[in-house]
Amino acid sequence: MTSVKCSVPTTAERPETEAVCPVCKGAGWVSIDVSPGDPRFGKLLPCRACGAVARRRVSRFDRYSSRRSRALEQNFASFSTAGHASATRAAFNAAVQFAARPRGWLVIYGPKGNGKSHLAAAIANQLVEKNQVPVLFLTVPDFLESLRQQVRKSRSDGPDEYGALIQAAREVDVLILDDLGAHASTEWAEEVLFLVLDYRYRECAPTVVITNLRPEELPGRLYSRLADRHFSQLVFNPAPDFRIGNGKVTP
Numbered sequence: 421m422t423s424v425k426c427s428v429p430t431t432a433e434r435p436e437t438e439a440v441c442p443v444c445k446g447a448g449w450v451s452i453d454v455s456p457g458d459p460r461f462g463k464l465l466p467c468r469a470c471g472a473v474a475r476r477r478v479s480r481f482d483r484y485s486s487r488r489s490r491a492l493e494q495n496f497a498s499f500s501t502a503g504h505a506s507a508t509r510a511a512f513n514a515a516v517q518f519a520a521r522p523r524g525w526l527v528i529y530g531p532k533g534n535g536k537s538h539l540a541a542a543i544a545n546q547l548v549e550k551n552q553v554p555v556l557f558l559t560v561p562d563f564l565e566s567l568r569q570q571v572r573k574s575r576s577d578g579p580d581e582y583g584a585l586i587q588a589a590r591e592v593d594v595l596i597l598d599d600l601g602a603h604a605s606t607e608w609a610e611e612v613l614f615l616v617l618d619y620r621y622r623e624c625a626p627t628v629v630i631t632n633l634r635p636e637e638l639p640g641r642l643y644s645r646l647a648d649r650h651f652s653q654l655v656f657n658p659a660p661d662f663r664i665g666n667g668k669v670t671p
Contacts, residue, residue: 491557494541507659508535514655515539515628519546522553522594522626525652532632533661540598540630547594556592560613561603563589567612586612590619594626600642601633610639621645 452460496516501509511528512535518526519542528536540557547553563585570582589595595616603609618641620627631638635646635654646652 491537491541492545494538495545496542499535499538499542505535505659505662508539508657511536511539511655511657514653515543518626518628519543522547524624525621525627525629525646525648527629527631527635527646527652527654528657529631529633529635529654530657530659531661534657534659535662536630536632536657537598540596540628543628544594544596554593555596556588556594557596557598558589559598560600563597564603564609564612586615589616591625594628595620596628596630598630600629600631601638602631605639610641614639614641617642617645621648621651624651 451463452458454461496512496519499508499512501512511530514526514528528539530536544555544557547555567582567585570585573581597613597617600613617627619625629646635643638646647654
């Protein structure tokens with residue numbers, strides 16, 4: 421049986437009232453006590469007892485996130501599939517399954533206002549709050565506007581976080597893009613989104629895409645990746661807009 425021994429490379433300053441993890445002594449990292457021939461010998465691993473490293477990684481990506489205000493309150497328990505909303509059941513089940521085991525890509529598409537964004541936020545909230553998985557929840561129009569602002573700041577010699585935001589979207593454990601296709605279609609916007617999604621496609625990085633458009637209505641380079649059925653699960657949500665009453669929807 422292996423045992424955990426503490427490895428404390430530095431002593432961090434902290435308030436006297438803050439509890440210190442008895443396993444890692446506040447370092448956030450531990451080493452595994454194994455023989456020199458073991459591949460884990462000498463390696464530092466995040467301390468699961470306190471989860472400090474996981475929380476820091478979550479915070480690093482959450483600072484860019486659209487997971488704010490109302491989105492923080494949206495979860496699976498508050499999502500109803502009763503009545504006319506029963507048409508959302510397939511999308512609901514797919515979202516629950518993805519949140520339990522993020523693998524590949526999940527693409528949920530259909531008419532606006534029928535709960536797709538709620539499901540996207542519910543996935544993000546469960547992964548962050550229950551599992552401490554770093555998630556970047558981005559509403560695409562807001563994401564692109566943030567990048568435009570960073571471009572303007574860099575031109576005026578302000579702090580430039582353009583590259584940092586792009587990199588965060590590329591490398592985060594789970595990326596959730598809400599309202600893809602609701603942005604103004606420009607060559608620049610398409611290039612930015614392709615840069616992010618192509619990287620994640622090649623890296624097989626878990627990704628959720630929410631759109632009001634049919635996948636084939638998206639730019640060809642994006643569609644070819646989103647529609648890869650060996651890698652992506654495409655789920656049509658046929659429910660009408662809950663905000664304006666019932667309507668007829670064709671798949």
